[in-house]
Structure formats: structure tokens, C-alpha cells
Amino acid sequence: MFNGAHMVIYSTDAEADRAVFRDVLKLDNxxxxxxxxxFRLPPAEIAVHxxxxxxxxxxxxxxxxxxxxxAALAKAGFDCADVHDQGWGLLSSFTLPGGSRIGFYQPRHAxx
Numbered sequence: 001m002f003n004g005a006h007m008v009i010y011s012t013d014a015e016a017d018r019a020v021f022r023d024v025l026k027l028d029n030x031x032x033x034x035x036x037x038x039f040r041l042p043p044a045e046i047a048v049h050x051x052x053x054x055x056x057x058x059x060x061x062x063x064x065x066x067x068x069x070x071a072a073l074a075k076a077g078f079d080c081a082d083v084h085d086q087g088w089g090l091l092s093s094f095t096l097p098g099g100s101r102i103g104f105y106q107p108r109h110a111x112x
Contacts, residue, residue: 009096011096011099013096013097017097028040045111066090088107
């Protein structure tokens, strides 16, 4: 039925955040017009967690080596949160210039 997913990150500095996805994370992209970049994401998955309210969403990037991901982000000038072992994976995060916090983790769970 569906052939993909489109995520939106709202930002107070969209141009700077786009530069991170383009120049630091090196995601392939196309210009949809006027500098409005749309980025290709790696394969994705979605999980539904119980919560006391609906409408809350989070974005996490997945990696094979969390230490290498942290080192690459640090080299680009980003401070990463300490790695926390969540059982299902090793979790960290960094903040985009526009203020959005992006989680990333090295999963231990099965992926579809």
C-alpha cells in the first residue's frame, strides 16, 4: 500500500539543520525548489509505544557502531550525550543547530 515514509523536523534554523544532514551526516538529497532539501534516509522502521497521550513522536537514527558515530559527530563539533545501555540498544543523542534533539542508537533488537 505505502512505498515509504516522510519525516518532518520543525526547526528555528532550518538552513543550519539541513546543512548538518547534508554535510555532517552526508545524506543524499534533492532540492525540491528554493533550497528546500529532501534527504534520503537509510532503511527505516516504526514502533508504537504506549504513552499517556497521543501525538508525541521521536526521531532516532540507527548505527552499527555508536562509538564511531559519536567520534564523527564530535569531529564535526557536536557534543553527544553519554551512551546509555537501554537493553534493546546503546543510546545517545546530539542537538541540531535549530534546537531539535536527535537520538541515535546501536540496536540489539531484531529489525524487520
